[in-house]
Amino acid sequence: MRIVQKYGGTSVGSLARIRAVAQRCMETKAEGDNELLVVVSAMAGETDRLIAMANRLLDGGEGRGDSLAGQAWVAPKRSGNASYERELSQLISTGEKVSAAMVAMAINEMGGQAVSMVGHQLGLRTDRRFTNARIQAIESERLERAFERGQIVVCAGFQGIDPEGNITTLGRGGSDTSAVALAAAVKADVCEILTDVDGVFTTDPRIVPNARKLRRIAHEEMIELASLGAKVLQIRSVEFAMKYGVALHVRSSLNRNEGTWIVAEDRDMESVVVRGVALDRNEAKVTLTDCPDVPGTVSTIFQTLGGAGIVVDMIIQNASRNERTDVTFTVPESELERAGELLRELPLLTNAGTEILTDRDICKISIVGVGMRTHAGVAAKAFAALAEEDINIQMVSTSEIKVSVVVEERYGELALRALHDAFVLDAAPK
Amino acid sequence: MRIVQKYGGTSVGSLARIRAVAQRCMETKAEGDNELLVVVSAMAGETDRLIAMANRLLDGGEGRGDSLAGQAWVAPKRSGNASYERELSQLISTGEKVSAAMVAMAINEMGGQAVSMVGHQLGLRTDRRFTNARIQAIESERLERAFERGQIVVCAGFQGIDPEGNITTLGRGGSDTSAVALAAAVKADVCEILTDVDGVFTTDPRIVPNARKLRRIAHEEMIELASLGAKVLQIRSVEFAMKYGVALHVRSSLNRNEGTWIVAEDRDMESVVVRGVALDRNEAKVTLTDCPDVPGTVSTIFQTLGGAGIVVDMIIQNASRNERTDVTFTVPESELERAGELLRELPLLTNAGTEILTDRDICKISIVGVGMRTHAGVAAKAFAALAEEDINIQMVSTSEIKVSVVVEERYGELALRALHDAFVLDAAPK
Numbered sequence: 072m073r074i075v076q077k078y079g080g081t082s083v084g085s086l087a088r089i090r091a092v093a094q095r096c097m098e099t100k101a102e103g104d105n106e107l108l109v110v111v112s113a114m115a116g117e118t119d120r121l122i123a124m125a126n127r128l129l130d131g132g133e134g135r136g137d138s139l140a141g142q143a144w145v146a147p148k149r150s151g152n153a154s155y156e157r158e159l160s161q162l163i164s165t166g167e168k169v170s171a172a173m174v175a176m177a178i179n180e181m182g183g184q185a186v187s188m189v190g191h192q193l194g195l196r197t198d199r200r201f202t203n204a205r206i207q208a209i210e211s212e213r214l215e216r217a218f219e220r221g222q223i224v225v226c227a228g229f230q231g232i233d234p235e236g237n238i239t240t241l242g243r244g245g246s247d248t249s250a251v252a253l254a255a256a257v258k259a260d261v262c263e264i265l266t267d268v269d270g271v272f273t274t275d276p277r278i279v280p281n282a283r284k285l286r287r288i289a290h291e292e293m294i295e296l297a298s299l300g301a302k303v304l305q306i307r308s309v310e311f312a313m314k315y316g317v318a319l320h321v322r323s324s325l326n327r328n329e330g331t332w333i334v335a336e337d338r339d340m341e342s343v344v345v346r347g348v349a350l351d352r353n354e355a356k357v358t359l360t361d362c363p364d365v366p367g368t369v370s371t372i373f374q375t376l377g378g379a380g381i382v383v384d385m386i387i388q389n390a391s392r393n394e395r396t397d398v399t400f401t402v403p404e405s406e407l408e409r410a411g412e413l414l415r416e417l418p419l420l421t422n423a424g425t426e427i428l429t430d431r432d433i434c435k436i437s438i439v440g441v442g443m444r445t446h447a448g449v450a451a452k453a454f455a456a457l458a459e460e461d462i463n464i465q466m467v468s469t470s471e472i473k474v475s476v477v478v479e480e481r482y483g484e485l486a487l488r489a490l491h492d493a494f495v496l497d498a499a500p501k
Numbered sequence: 502m503r504i505v506q507k508y509g510g511t512s513v514g515s516l517a518r519i520r521a522v523a524q525r526c527m528e529t530k531a532e533g534d535n536e537l538l539v540v541v542s543a544m545a546g547e548t549d550r551l552i553a554m555a556n557r558l559l560d561g562g563e564g565r566g567d568s569l570a571g572q573a574w575v576a577p578k579r580s581g582n583a584s585y586e587r588e589l590s591q592l593i594s595t596g597e598k599v600s601a602a603m604v605a606m607a608i609n610e611m612g613g614q615a616v617s618m619v620g621h622q623l624g625l626r627t628d629r630r631f632t633n634a635r636i637q638a639i640e641s642e643r644l645e646r647a648f649e650r651g652q653i654v655v656c657a658g659f660q661g662i663d664p665e666g667n668i669t670t671l672g673r674g675g676s677d678t679s680a681v682a683l684a685a686a687v688k689a690d691v692c693e694i695l696t697d698v699d700g701v702f703t704t705d706p707r708i709v710p711n712a713r714k715l716r717r718i719a720h721e722e723m724i725e726l727a728s729l730g731a732k733v734l735q736i737r738s739v740e741f742a743m744k745y746g747v748a749l750h751v752r753s754s755l756n757r758n759e760g761t762w763i764v765a766e767d768r769d770m771e772s773v774v775v776r777g778v779a780l781d782r783n784e785a786k787v788t789l790t791d792c793p794d795v796p797g798t799v800s801t802i803f804q805t806l807g808g809a810g811i812v813v814d815m816i817i818q819n820a821s822r823n824e825r826t827d828v829t830f831t832v833p834e835s836e837l838e839r840a841g842e843l844l845r846e847l848p849l850l851t852n853a854g855t856e857i858l859t860d861r862d863i864c865k866i867s868i869v870g871v872g873m874r875t876h877a878g879v880a881a882k883a884f885a886a887l888a889e890e891d892i893n894i895q896m897v898s899t900s901e902i903k904v905s906v907v908v909e910e911r912y913g914e915l916a917l918r919a920l921h922d923a924f925v926l927d928a929a930p931k
Contacts, residue, residue, distance in 0.1 A: 086558045086565075114565070121599070128516045128603055129610050135516075135544070154609045154616075161617050162602035165595040169551070172592035173558055179584045180559050186584075187591050191621040192666055213666075236622055236643075 073218075074099060075262040077110040077228065077250035082265055082324040083170045084115035092324070093177035093185075095265075096223050100183065106218045108257060110228045110250040111174055113166025118229075119145040121163045147202070156201035160230075160240045164190065167227035167246065175225040185223040188214065190238055195231035195252065197239045204231060204239035206248065206311075209256035218257075226253060244305030251308045255315035262317050264304045265324035270331035271296070271303060273347045273496040278484050281497040286329070288346055289336040290319075295439040295473045298351040309333060336441050344442040344449060345494040350487045351435040352480065354384060355407040356465070357400055358428040359420065364396040368419060372398065375413055381406045385435070385468040385475060399466060401477065404431055433465065434483035437475040438490060450474045456493035462486050503536040503648075504529060505692040507658065507680035512695055512754040513600045514545035522754070523607035523615075525695075526653050530613070538644065538654045538687060540680040541604055543596025548659075549575040551593045577632070586631035590660075590670045594620065597657035597676065605655040615653040618644065620668055625661035625682065627669045634661060634669035636678065636741075639686035648687075656683060674735030681738045685745035692747050694734045695754035700761035701726070701733060703777045703926040708914050711927040716759070718776055719766040720749075725869040725903045728781045739763060766871050774872040774879060775924040780917045781865040782910065784814060785837040786895070787830055788858040789850065794826040798849060802828065805843055811836045815865070815898045815905060825853075829896060831907065834861055863895065864913035867905040868920060880904045886923035892916050 083089050100107045122145045124135055129148050149155040171187040178185035194210030217224045228246025233239050241248050254262035269284055276282040290313035297306045303321055312319050322330025362368050376383055386400040402410050407429055414420060414427050443449050453474055457464060466477035478486050513519050530537045552575045554565055559578050579585040601617040608615035624640030647654045658676025663669050671678050684692035699714055706712040720743035727736045733751055742749050752760025792798050806813055816830040832840050837859055844850060844857050873879050883904055887894060896907035908916050
């Protein structure tokens, strides 16, 4: 077997953890004489430490950011400036280089044979978007030569080079995407995402205690269940895996249990109507009352928001009366204020006397399953379950494999439990 | 003018110092519309932090080495093992990458135009000796393109790539060598070594208060005065500068004063008989009494030591009596014990009943000047000066531009002052 394993920042977050990773790499290689390519993130906190150090450099501050390890994501200072983003990528890509060399060193010390690949050595070619680069091609000759020599190839995640040889980085969670892309390039049998949870669950186990670990899930389902998966792996990497037919296996780095396989949909999967339910608290609702119901109104609104980089999720337009209509949609909560400001400056709305109402106290619940395509009545069953709990549904949107509803935020957890029960997700599929 | 500037670890050792470096780069570029290439070391303590972290990884320890900054040089754990040294180079080369990106970022923030070059981007090709690589060629097209765009090129020192694209490092002080090699490759008018002293002095000012800062010194003289220069710049870089005719200017990063130019010897320089005097306390003396005076004895002794990597400096063989002779030589004090052990295992000596005497309490004083070639009597004058102070000379060796004497260690500083006075080194040459 040819196996790709990706270890995140927590898994390489200490010297003891690095040695444990090295040990697991040795064992994985030994089981059945496998070929192994490992992708590592920066040690937990290291990327933020480097960004914080750069921020303080520009602020006129002092320190190397040693105290920052473990803090939440630090925002870069001068996003949008190409020179800055180039240097930021050159800077923060060192974190994964350190991890890769350390893991390779630990494997060699244990008597294994490993070689680290960083920066240009990976052959991972990207476009020129320095801190949010897209992979364009992978030259895998060098990786193949290492396989031929029987070496474990330890790759620095998150980084590539652009056509000029500048270091680029793939954005937050980019090491997952590195792993999937490398798995596709070397035609790996599986890309294992080693993390600190046991796999992907039918829903968030902290809210629904009888949530069940999924044995398998289709790529599409995983993408729709982003809010479950985001803690486990970057959704972009799943899109990549779907595109290139890479089988992902999300499992714990702390034990050898089987985790969750994220695979291409097959007929067998359709027998399960609902795979999982997810709760997203980070949305907010905007209602525009009495919009002029003439051609171009709605497109102007959403072009304005889109042009400002605000992603609109669910959209509902009510039936028109007196050539007026209400438009309701959701945006990320963090963008709500900016969305409101932009809309209040639109003459189209202000001239018409449109009221712009915003509501942060909502949440979105999504029911996902590829089996919905062939089974009717999923939405009806969901609505019934919510009605039984007296939960009012504010918005609904459906796709082929998803039903999403917006409810008042305080009912979110109750709604999630009700739906998990209604679709009997705690029971393993027959 | 095309200028190369090299900033050491202390000069980029804090965010404030990095901003000061950026400021100086901007000013240097602006003065006379210069082209500027900057070479930076890792932030002070960073290389040792990384080595210490790797050591602890292999020892089974914990920690990232944060507490180590400022400590003296940390020895790598598994020197001599190629896989280890490859990974160590991949690891420790990240220190200079961080500095280069930070300096470039600071220059851009101040409104300048800078671009960092690290790893493969430098075009600095070396052999395959991972942690002690030798430069073989520099592909400077990329650097030239950056000059054409008017950019300040900020290069990560200490690193290159071997023919396979592995990262190599140039050994301790390697950033000096990077700077000289890059200066040679881009045909710079001068390579400035920015450091925390004002230049090279006629001798150690801490011992001889009236030591004088030299305005100029020949490459050869600087190499012979290694013990003065070692604190300022890597001697290997001076050899490189001599070979490729690069003019070096050692000056302070803290002020704009002229420092010391290290230049190719010219006729003018010969008018100065003695350029400087240096004291080396790190030598020890070995005396072999009653060695068999037959062909091959001496070569066996020094082949044994050389084969073990022990560098022998001064060698004296006394006149033979009864087919026996005394051999005396010096080795680095740190190697004295090992040298003794090796010699005590030599049948040639043990069979002959040779006594192996060792003495740590010595030091070496060297008088250096290219003018000696054309002036007689330097040694005689030196001996007279020492005799006047009742200092006994244990060993003497001379070269074209140097006279070295070994004296008892406790007389070392007195001897240095006596010689500095005898050759009136505190007075500027006419």
